[in-house]
Amino acid sequence: MGKFDNHGLKAISPLGGHEPRADTFTGLLIREVTDRALASLAARQGQAEAVKSTAASYLGGSLPEPASWNANGVFAAWWMGPDLWMVSAPHDSHELMAADLKQAVGDAGSVVEQTDGWCRFDMEGPRCFDVLERLCNANVRSGKAGDATRTSMEHLGVFLLCQTPGQGYSIVGPRSSAASLHHALVAAAKSVI
Template structure:
């Protein structure tokens, strides 16, 4: 019997970037991803440990904070996502999410218009400024969306549905450009 060899492969090889009407959809590399769920009553201790290790404390609901290549994003009730670095020791359930998610950056002046066709959330600058984060549904897929720049939305979806996610956003880009 031969030896079985497995090798990691990048998601969406050849599918990106997608460019249309001044907008671009690209694959982002957020680095290591770790979900952080503080144990009961340990939120302040977890926040302090993260602050000491990364310079970032747990952000409030609906927010994302960044320091260099490291980001800490609200990811759900009593749940945050640390990206760009390994998680320090802390009183929390830590789960490596690196192989579970795909991160896409939608950039351009009409990015919020594109997403208006896909999610039931107002992602315009006035309602969703830089540093805002939300978990929502996009074509029956659960996604996380964060505003990472004035014209950039980071869309994170399950890696197993990456092709469907790119297809949905690409079609919405075509619709917006054709208007």
């Protein structure tokens, strides 16, 4: 695996496998995504502007506005709450991103390693709307690319990131409940398709 992964411990995916899981339906693919490193970035008291500018130079683009996400090169970020963002990058090359990000923002921000706090499933294909409306109350049919919504699916708090309306979404949920979240997604897909 990655350059930081050459120690004696072998990683498993949130679903417990050594390879990410994929489930295919007519017009829909649900796949486990395990290759992203995550770190949360919070602005210190009164430092929102400073953290935005220092983070922008590290990320190569600005931090996203409320309820949205964006991508800049290898980085992506989404808004989690007031003055709080989640930053992601490829795990293989950025397993230690939290430390780098902290160095970049200095005392303007608080950074927390979040890579393994989450599991992520990407949903792709034309049946996304039909399946998502069985799962969460987000108004996906009126949504646009770049929307980041914190919502709940089968009693699990998740982030729903819209890549392409109706065609591509990322669902980021708590890692310990990956099996429950995966079951919910697959059951909804079976119910619809």
